[in-house]
Amino acid sequence: xxxxxxxxxxxxxxSETLSLTxxxxxxSFSGYYWSWIRQSPEKGLEWVGEITHSGSTYxxxxxxxxxTMSIDTSKNQFSLNLSSxxxxxxxxxxxxxxxxxxxxDPWGQGTLVTVSS
Amino acid sequence: ExxxxxxxxxxxxxxxxxxxxxxxxxxxxxxxxxxYQHKAGQAPRLLISDASNRATGIPARFSGSGSGxxxxxxxxxxxxxDFAVYYCQQRSNWPLTFGGGTEVEVK
Numbered sequence: 001x002x003x004x005x006x007x008x009x010x011x012x013x014x015s016e017t018l019s020l021t022x023x024x025x026x027x028s029f030s031g032y033y034w035s036w037i038r039q040s041p042e043k044g045l046e047w048v049g050e051i052t053h054s055g056s057t058y059x060x061x062x063x064x065x066x067x068t069m070s071i072d073t074s075k076n077q078f079s080l081n082l083s084s085x086x087x088x089x090x091x092x093x094x095x096x097x098x099x100x101x102x103x104x105d106p107w108g109q110g111t112l113v114t115v116s117s
Numbered sequence: 118e119x120x121x122x123x124x125x126x127x128x129x130x131x132x133x134x135x136x137x138x139x140x141x142x143x144x145x146x147x148x149x150x151x152x153y154q155h156k157a158g159q160a161p162r163l164l165i166s167d168a169s170n171r172a173t174g175i176p177a178r179f180s181g182s183g184s185g186x187x188x189x190x191x192x193x194x195x196x197x198x199d200f201a202v203y204y205c206q207q208r209s210n211w212p213l214t215f216g217g218g219t220e221v222e223v224k
Contacts, residue, residue: 045161045204045215060212061118094160103151103208105172107160 002027004108006095012115018082022095022108023075029053033098034071034078037107040091050098051078085115119143121205121216129224136192138219140205145185149209152181152190155218156201164203165190195221 008020022034035050049059051069059067068081082089093111096104120143130136140150152165163172165181168188178193192199200223205216 044217045206047213047215058211062212101208103163103166103172103206104153104161105163107162109160 002097002106004095004097004106006093006108006111008093008111008113010112010114012085012113014086014115014117015084016115018085018089018093018113018115019079020093020095020111020113021077021079023077024097025076027097029073029076031100033058033100034069035096035098035104036069036080036093037096037104038089038091038093039110040088042088043091046091048080048082048093087115087117089113090115118212119146119207119210119214121207121214123203123205123216123219125219126217127220127222129222130195131224132195132197134195136195136199136221138190138192138203138221140183140188140190140216142186142188142207144210146207146209148184149207150181150183150188151206151208152179153204153206154199154201155204161204192221 003025006022030053033050036048039045051057051071057069066083071078095108098104122141148168150168153161154164155161164175169181180191182189202218202220204218
């Protein structure tokens, strides 16, 4: 049974860079999109982007210029960096697995990231 | 970007009642739509894939229907653990998008 465990800094100041990492336990790392999704009261659930095991990335155009995702196949981990954060980036960030042509399942436990001015 | 509209934002039911939730897409997504259940403090859970297929382990009281632009999630008889927020999501076009969610609350 695949489990995703995520971690990262939960409190940032405006203009700093958000960094989160998600570790994958109990399943294959290849053949999937490894995704980040965030949830805020203002926007609900928002797809941030995803990365394949070979390092191909797909970002939400609304965040494209600030998002970088990376993957470490030796550790079965993938990461999210979001630069120049503002209060609008305050959200719960989830990592998730998405098989090709399929859906987000499972999800990580979520990390609350708060951006203060 | 495909916009998914879920309305109303909140529905109130008593346990045992039938709940019907709606999701409308701004353009056709075929059957490329899923439903998720989200409870506070927990990770969202996949309920329905490809508009009408129950995910592994999902009780039979959950069903999905629709295609193109109009989709429905039905809970045939609400159990206490079903009171939560439900989101639809499409993967027909990039970027992947979610609806705004419908909260199913206790009347």
